[in-house]
Amino acid sequence: MTKKFINRLDQGLSDLKESHLHREVRLYNNFECNLASNDYFQLRFHPKVIAGARRACEKFGSGSGASPLLSGFLPCHKELLEEIIVWKQKPYGMLFNSGFVANQAILKHLPGKKDLVLADRLIHHSLAQALLSCPAKFKRYSHLDMDELEKLLQKNHENFDTLFVVTESVFSMDGDYPDLKKLVALKHKYPFVLVLDEAHGTGVFGENGGGLAEEMGVLSDVDILIGTLGKSLASMGAYVLSHNQSVIDYLTNVSGEYIYSTFLSPSQVGAALESIKLIKTYDEQRKKIRRISKYVRSQLKQNYQEYESPIIPIFIGDPHKTLNLRDILLKNKILVGAVRPPTVPKETSRLRISLHSDINEESLDILLNLIKTWKKD
Ligand SMILES: Cc1ncc(COP(=O)(O)O)c(C=O)c1O
Missing domain, CATH: 3.40.640.10 (Type I PLP-dependent aspartate aminotransferase-like (Major domain))
Incomplete structure (x- = not known):
């Protein structure tokens, strides 16, 4: 491999780091509540x-x-x-x-x-x-x-x-x-x-x-x-x-x-x-997802109130602040996704809460309190 080639890659990576858009694969194993998976019924453990x-x-x-x-x-x-x-x-x-x-x-x-x-x-x-x-x-x-x-x-x-x-x-x-x-x-x-x-x-x-x-x-x-x-x-x-x-x-x-x-x-x-x-038989679980989705949305008082899906964005805008809130939640053992451009349009960096039917509702209140406190700072 030529030095020129590797330099070009390194330059691209350092530009991403500077704008807080650099991505890395991390092993997340220090959490108790996973709100970052798409396994909405946690069936992978069934x-x-x-x-x-x-x-x-x-x-x-x-x-x-x-x-x-x-x-x-x-x-x-x-x-x-x-x-x-x-x-x-x-x-x-x-x-x-x-x-x-x-x-x-x-x-x-x-x-x-x-x-x-x-x-x-x-x-x-x-x-x-x-x-x-x-x-x-x-x-x-x-x-x-x-x-x-x-x-x-x-x-x-x-x-x-x-x-x-x-x-x-x-x-x-x-x-x-x-x-x-x-x-x-x-x-x-x-x-x-x-x-x-x-x-x-x-x-x-x-x-x-x-x-x-x-x-x-x-x-x-x-x-x-x-x-x-x-x-x-x-x-x-x-x-x-x-x-x-x-x-x-x-x-x-x-x-x-x-x-x-x-x-x-x-x-x-x-x-x-x-x-x-x-x-096919998970009526109760579907109802629970809709109920907690409505609850979280109403507490967050953002747009998107009328939807009932398990995916709830918390718009922050700035990618650095988005990572900061993600890390605060992680310190409190709650894992959520931090989504930044180019996955989402510029200035719409967000946390992506992904609910599932096994959630203990107390953890949602902990999550909501942490988000509210962070906003006040
Ligand atoms: C809307 C949508 N379509 C397709 C895919 C890709 O599916 P898969 O993960 O099976 O490749 C995803 C995955 O994130 C998705 O969100």
């Missing part, structure tokens, strides 16, 4: 989920052994897919190794040169980055702004072969969500392919934990539904579902992300399968 992983591992091996088209697609993958298809009420689907690659595959391969993709300004990096290598043109609309989206649809719907609208259900860094009923009404007026990423809605919303689309009664209007196995399903991997077989067949044939990667391991599959079975 004996049935662990037993499911063990069973699948013992039966099918520690790895899948190959990519899915070669021989990596095993009976456990088939069983999981069938379970998801029934749960999410879509007849066709496929599994991916992560939500990140599933999103990349969808936006890189499905929109064509003569198409237009309209995407919420705050969509997850896995989608935003894929837009840059998508053959279609794309435009971003202001976050959750259905009026602006309607104007874009009105202006463009006759000029392109196919329009796509891409949004998350529960936004990963803001915990808010679009009015999916309004979105679907727009779809009836100006036909488009609706791509919905339910990474954070799954498990938490809907009578069966099917997600926000289930909750809002619009599942049948979602054309391409993405969900991950790594959040409330306490495993790793993802699925893409559709009511149209061609979408799945096409991705199976052209998506390098799918074709050229060793398929997810049996233990991941076995864990996800058990999590789904449990989550």
Whole structure:
């Protein structure tokens, strides 16, 4: 390696440090209350989920052994897919190794040169980055702004072969969500392919934990539904579902992300399968998440009062101050995420509280008091 090359990297790193935007992998093991995971029901510790992983591992091996088209697609993958298809009420689907690659595959391969993709300004990096290598043109609309989206649809719907609208259900860094009923009404007026990423809605919303689309009664209007196995399903991997077989067949044939990667391991599959079975019955846990979400939001008196998701941002703005509050909370044995640009827009650095159904409510009061005291200083 040349000195010039390493100097360039070091310069980049020191710029990041100076602006308090440097990141490092840390082993957090000194906390009692974890408010920084996406495991909204703490299922990764559930004996049935662990037993499911063990069973699948013992039966099918520690790895899948190959990519899915070669021989990596095993009976456990088939069983999981069938379970998801029934749960999410879509007849066709496929599994991916992560939500990140599933999103990349969808936006890189499905929109064509003569198409237009309209995407919420705050969509997850896995989608935003894929837009840059998508053959279609794309435009971003202001976050959750259905009026602006309607104007874009009105202006463009006759000029392109196919329009796509891409949004998350529960936004990963803001915990808010679009009015999916309004979105679907727009779809009836100006036909488009609706791509919905339910990474954070799954498990938490809907009578069966099917997600926000289930909750809002619009599942049948979602054309391409993405969900991950790594959040409330306490495993790793993802699925893409559709009511149209061609979408799945096409991705199976052209998506390098799918074709050229060793398929997810049996233990991941076995864990996800058990999590789904449990989550479907988790009415009380879902109610608890909504209740504590409302409580924390009301105590914080910030924006975002009307949402009931487990993700609650505490806006601070300055990245250094954000890290400072994160460290104070950690000293008090509470772990929360500190999120800074470029993950979130400039001047919106924040703590990201991620609630889960096993939380002891006293720790929430400790958290809220610490935040209130810090603000006074
Ligand atoms: C909205 C959203 N989509 C996709 C992903 C990626 O999922 P995975 O962690 O399975 O790669 C994430 C993960 O943070 C996410 O928040």
